Amino acid sequence: MPFNIEETTKNYIQYINQLNKKLLDYSKDIKFNSIDLTESIKTEKLNPEIGMLENCIYFIQLNNIKNSDAETICEHITNLKTEDKTTKYPRVNGITENGLNNILYIGKSKGKLKSRFKSHLQKTPKGTYGLHFENWINEKKFKHIDFKLYYASIDLCEEDKDTDILEILESGLHLQVKPLLGRSGH
Template sequence: MYEYTTHLEKWLTFQRSSLELVAQLPPPKFESLQFHTKDINVENYNSWIEILREKGINNQMPVLYYFNIESTFDCSKIHSQINEMKRKCEGSSLIMLPKINSTQSESSSVLYVGKTNSNFLHRFKTHIGITPNKIYALQLAQWATNFDLKLNLYFAPYTLPKEQHNLLEQVEHVLHFNLKPILGRAGH
């Protein structure tokens, strides 16, 4: 017979110890990169990657990040555009768009919250969406270029031992819970 109560206690103990470790981490130190969705193209993408590299970002480090909309926007139009793209791509696995969050996110200017344990520059590329692939990401080039959104990518590299990379997911949960992004699910 499955020992749910015993397993629940073990899991709760593990979660408590993880949260205690998260509480001891230094707060994220965000830097930013600003761009307009109407400017998404390969040339600009390459210049944005260079800026990220100049700011010390490489593909070996864990990074916590979020996209904030700095311009005026209509959340319902973003939801509609994402839903339309999802309908168009139904049955195809080339473009995988993030989950649309509930109406509580409509007062938020945060588009998406994420983290990656490595390959941040590649993750940024999937979010820009110049070359769509089979990874859930914003895929901005596929739907957002008509909006002319002014976005800030806020990113915070972390120096964590490999065995503590799972803590970054907990930090992502903190951001997701408080920032209430328009798109994307918490942790994965």
């Protein structure tokens, strides 16, 4: 065998343990800011100042929702995914057991946040995973919903920029919050 799997596993565990220490250090300093995202969805443009941020984790909260809105969004996205197999919508997770989840989506962006939000706010190539608001937000049944963006830019040191730190932070949020849409660990 060209490599020793036991040795590679031990090395990987050591790497994960070091990464976990860094994650805890980074998480102590993370502070989320927020903006109303509703106008950005309408104009298909993210606030330029926020759009220039890098190494971000974010989540989108639904405000002013009715009891059935979360389920309606999940059903609507499921139908869109069935009707249009070429557009890459996020995975539909559904509502939580208590049905109180108002978090639509959790994401991350290593590059400029505006680049990541193009697939959420603007018509982009159908092969790019995103919320693709342009295909569903103008439905009458969603007009009353307000969207709020919570975002945090993490000041990663140079050696950590190519690690999985952002992905793990995003996955931790996803596990805890259980958003309506999206998957953990991508």
